[in-house]
Amino acid sequence: MIFDTETEEKIIACDPDKIERIILNLLSNAIKFTPSKGYIYVNIYDGQDKTIISVKDTGIGIKEDMKNLIFQRFIQVDKSTSRNREGSGIGLSLVKSLVELHNGKIDLITSIGNGSEFIIELPNTQVKTVNTNPENLQESKNNKNLELINLELSDIYF
Template identity: 45%
Template sequence: MYVIDLKEVDIVYLVEETALTLADYINAKGIDIIIDPEMEEKTITCDPYEIERCVINLIGNAAKFTPEGGAITVTVKDLDEKVMISVQDTGVGIEEKYHKIIFDRFNQVLDEQDEAKCGSGLGLTITSHIIKLHKGTIHVESTPGEGSNFIIKLPINPNEVMEQC
């Protein structure tokens, strides 16, 4: 059984620091990274290691599918009882018919023009699982040729979220 270790964490600091650790890698690929929190700080209850893992996965995917000259924007928004973390890119995008299955185990959408993209397809599955353990949600908004926006919404305190029947 997968267990998360909940702690009180400044989510803005966690997301900013995580994104900054990837900045050199992303810039070396000729991609801009913009970190744009909409507030100074916000304390939530989460497993910082696991949320960091999710953010790294989403930014890493964005870097993999964004061409040189593109941009990745990481945003944190306060939604009162929730917080939203968004990783948006100007990459290849994902057709709508794939928006749900990309979070399923072993499903990876191949870009016909670039067969070199490879991986187990587990990154988004693990990310989705971790977010669900936090009683949050994750989804994608994407248009082929324009990019993707992966949006995580986490409750401020997952212990106070009623179990869904």
């Protein structure tokens, strides 16, 4: 897994828990559908009016006729009882909904055998700052993050 960013810090108006859930879901899918010697790239680009997040893998890819369907609830690319991956089929539907709630959009570039790239665009919206003490929130945030990571990655067996 390779993480890269154009900028070290970008502050935009968003729900950080929802953004984390979006990223964890995309990473979970990338891990499930990328062979053990494959790569997963996470990039963040700072646009003038938007922030772009890309999660790209060298996995199995998605058939062209499934590209628009995978964002629908309960849709799975492989519905057979012998499939190798777990999941309910609501992950990408939830991801799309959460992105849209942030007034953003999500696109998919994919082809069979060449992996997939999910591209999220979020507006660079700003809000008035709220005076909070990050030190008081850090411990509970760490516990919450661990619970969320365990939940999002629960269908991956190592």
